[in-house]
Amino acid sequence: MAGVVVVALVAIGGYLWQQRSAASSAGSYRTATVERGDIRVSISATGSLGAISTVDVGSQISGLVTEVLADFNDTVTKGQVIARIDPSTFNAQIAQGNAAIHAARAGLATAQASLRNAEADYRRKAALGATRLVSASDVDVARAARDQARAQVDSAQAQITQQTASTRTSQLNLERTVIRSPVNGVVLTRTVEPGQxxxxxxxxPVLFQIAEDLSKMEIVLAIDEADIGQVKTGQPVSFGVDAFPDRQFRGVVQQVRLSATNTNNVITYPVVVAVDNVDQVLLPGMTANAEIEVSRRDDVLRVPNAALRYKPAEADPAAASAPAQRGGSPVDELPRIAAGLQLDAAQQAAFDTALQAMRERAAARTAAPVAAPAGPSMFGGPPRGGNANRSAGNSGAMRQRMQERFNQQFAGFRDTLSESQRARWNSELTSLLAARRAPLYKLVDGKPTPVSVRVGVSDGSWTEVSGEVVAGDQVVIGSGRPAE
Known part of the structure; x- marks a missing residue:
């Protein structure tokens, strides 16, 4: 009886020791939970708010400003008088021009009278010359006198035209003494005073600066060359201003300009963001701290970035003993992408056919006993020869070949998609094929088990992952019991 009790106590003690060891092992790792959520990737930049169209109103003539009829912040309409310049000089020029026109017209009348007399004299002498009653030289003199009279008439008419044009110039300058607003808008600046x-x-000279419409504004952001490749027209933008620290405003990327700016060997590109300012709270010149949303992934598997940075210690036998599991194939992610396209029955059938053909092709390639070149398999396998450096060097070419094969295999399916569906399919497929692989350690039975996952976008705190992980898995983010 005593022996049975001893055996039972030893068994219970061994069980308790085993459970304590497992709990101690599990407690020696800090973990986080794989979860589903949204990841938003953005680029931060700073710029100044400004009106979309700002007009500088100047003066084409010189003179003394007699009236200023618009002030700062005044709302003006197109054609409204906003300033006047003393017109006395131009009134005098117009009076002088009118007198010159009258004198030119009198000269024209004199020339026309001389022309009529010369023509009559020529006709008489030409008739007499035909009967040899006057000499031919007298007829020639009369003809020359007639031609000279005609030239004098033309000269008098030209003088009238010249004086009329000169007077018209003075009249235009007189009209320019009245400064009018060229657009509907708001006066931003006024640089002139009466008597100036x-x-x-x-x-x-610029007298006024008028913003055409402050209900629509823009921000010009300076984006670094490292980030400009991610910025596209139509991307959403959120920004804040110091005047309203608790409020976020919205905009959209309107233009990515090609004119680069070099400041201390730092290359930036201007990006124009369109902003609605219906309530007129945003003012020109405000500094905007903006974030351009360049990528957004909704309802994806994500892990904390610390899980991807974790590396087990070389002395950790639990982590070193488990072989790494292979991540899933990119083909396995295609149904998820197709589900987000909201396909109809015909499109779904075309997708299923193409997907089945690709899987059969993958199975045939796996079964074929042929020597494979170095580099990663397009269906998710590890490198089949060569060294790691060679594989890394060929990764770009491999992705290009994979892209071409996917496009070829799913060409018929893509033809059934609408324009928006096709754009999303191309974007998702590019992101899938461009994703890199990284090791991740799951905690299985108290031990870290390495798995290979595809890494997607990251917002600095969370990173999208796919492969041999599911929501709820515990992943290791560090060693040692967390501080209490």
């Missing part, structure tokens, strides 16, 4: 002399000899 405007000199427009070399260039037109």
């Amino acid at each position: 002399t405007v000199a427009a000899s070399l260039q037109a």
Whole structure:
């Protein structure tokens, strides 16, 4: 009886020791849970708010400013008088021009009278010359006098035209003494005062600056060359201004300009963001701290970035003893992408046919006993020869070949898609094939088990993953019991 009790106590003690060891092993790792969620990738930049169209109103003439009829922040309409310049000089020029026109018209009348007399004299002498009653030289003199009279008439008419044009110029300058708003808008700046002399000899001085429409504004952001490749027209933008620290405003990328700026060997590109300012709270010149949303992944598997940075210690036998599991094939991710396209029955049938053909092709390639070149398999396998450096060097070429094969295999399916569906399919497929692989350690029975996962986008805190992990898995993010 005593022996049975001893055996029972030893068994219970061994069981308790085993459970304690397992709990101690599990407690020696800090873990996080694989979960589903959204990942938003953004680029931060700073720029200044400004009106979409700002017009500089100047003066084409020189003179003394007699009236200023618009002030800062005034709302003006197109054609409204906003300033006047003393017109006295131009009134005098117009009066002088009118007098010159009258004198030219009198000269024309005199020339026309002389022409009529010369023509009559020529006709008489030409008739007499035909009967040999006057000499031929007298007829020639009369003809020359007629031609000279005609030339004098033409000259008098030209003088009238010249004086009329000169007077018209003075009249235009007189009209320019009245400065009018060229657009509907708001006066931003005013640089002129009554009594000030405007000199427009070399260039037109700016008297007013008018913003055409402040309900629509824009931000010009300076984006670094390392990030400009991710910025596309139509991407959403959120930004804040110091005047309203608790409020976020929205905009959209309107233009990515090609004019690069080099500042201390730092290359940036201007990106124009369109902003609605219906309530007129945003003012020109405000500094905007903006974030451009370049990528967004909704309802994807994600892990903390610390899980991808974790490396087990060489002395950790639990982590070193388990072989790495292979991640899933990119083909396995295609149904998820297709599900997000909301396919109809015909499109789904075309997709299923193409997917089945690709899987059969993958199975045939796996079964074929042929020597394979170095580099990763397009269906998710590890390198089949060569060294790691060679594989890394060929990764770009492999992705290109994989892209071409996917496009060829799913060409018929792509033809059934609408334009928006095709754009999303291309974007998702490019992201899938460009994803890199990284090791991740799952905690299985208290031991870290390495698996290979495909790594997607990251927002700095979370990273999208896919492969041999599911929501709820515990992944190792560090060694040692967390501090209490």
